[in-house]
Amino acid sequence: MSAAKPPFLGFGLGLRPQHYSEILNGSPEVDWFEVLSENYMVEGGQPLRMLDRICERYPVVMHGVSLSIASTSPLDLDYLTRLKALAARVNPRWISDHLCWTGVHGVNLHDLLPIPYTREALDHVVDRVSQVQDFLGRRLTLENVSSYVTFGQSEMTEWEFVSEVANRADCWLLFDVNNVYVSAYNHGFSADDFLNGVPRDRVVQFHVAGHSHEESHIVDTHDHPVCDEVWDVYRAAVAHFGPVSTMIERDDNIPPLTELVDELDHARGIAREVLGAPHLAAAE
């Protein structure tokens, strides 16, 4: 496996079918796209045709939601085989999924479920990441998730757990700025403590997204524009981690592409203010 950290790609968006024609018929100010792996694990038709055309024009990264790396059920070899086949087609700059589990006993709860931050869970996840990386022949990138509960048995903080996974399994991290904000609010920790606690050299991607505020807690819905508080954490993350490939992630209530490009421009502006323009020249 290559030891080289993936290059800074600039400012990207999650590819959504609603935007296919706008992307392919125009030239939106988007440096790269993140594609949802499961959406393209199909046999043919428009999804794969559009994917091929996007891959011809833009750098692409793959992002999955059902690897279930922390599940105590066996790894799903059929899924991993399909993931590897899709990667052979897409040639992604990296492949990411979430530091979570999605179900046991063959059930998929279609949610990014929380892990108790215990040594047992840590050993389990590290072992599974190593197995997946060996199978894929490449490093995996893992994203911190939003969570709504904490477990009494946890023995360390989330950022200690995330860092230990990255260092011991030798994988990359996708630092989801919104998820840090959401979990910090829900569990009463400091977002600064989280970002200061994560190893700088492991972070290859940022997600920035919106959420729904329920007063006593925040739900990570990805259906709103990015709010000022999350932009503040983004600003701090850029200052701490330096130039990191940044993406606006919208999964529901999808607005016109121009609206997301405007949000992406806002991220560019913050990064430029914090780092200065010369540091933001994307590798591509």
Place this chain on the structure above:
Amino acid sequence: MSSLKDLQESFQRGILAGDDTILAEIKDSATEERKVLFGVYRHAYVARLAEVLADDYEQLHSYLGDAGFAKLAKSYIAAHPSDRKSARDFGRHVPEFLKTDAGFAKHPELAEIASLEKALADAFDGPDAKPLKLARLAETAPELWTSLVFAPHPTTIRLTFTTNAADIWSALREETAPPPARLLPEPQALLVWRQDVTSRFRPLGPEEAMMWDEAAAGTRFGVLCEMVATCGGEEGADFRAATYLKDWVDMESLADCRLLS
């Protein structure tokens, strides 16, 4: 303290079966009780899958209305925990569920509307294959046509409806009032396929449906012509068979042809 395996099993039971055992492992936050916080996961599971079903069965949703569709989603989600990595596969049992559930089975058009929507979705991202072109057929000498056999496009799906579900679906798609559901005097044959990137369907008359089914099963063209003659009369049978074949080529529902040696 439970092991990771026990905790995950308990957490899953809490979501699927409403079992509160997991709450003993969860802490209250400074601002909210653990039951409410865990409830975010419980709610998300049902809400997410109900949304998946509404996206996959858009016209069935329109036909049943929000309340009727919510009732279907609730019973289906309880009966079929998701067992696939992709949410796209979650609703694949809906047509069968509607056919067998005592409450819904009284309205047979529901399962048929769902079957049509599922077939259109399956055709949408089904396997790619280049469609058979007329030029390819023209390469075959006329005297050899009787030995031609055909391969359907891999996205083709044949349905047989006992109700006017296809008309109901079409009206809903056009956002007009659907006709009242009724049983048809004779079953209706439908062919679903993908033309380029668009899923399509069209009814087949009894003779064309018979010829399609035989052609899809590998019967050679000479025999197909004989069967058409038996089905609809000898006069003009070869012409009718050739017309059906040309229609299939024009609508790109065939992928290949070859001479049966």
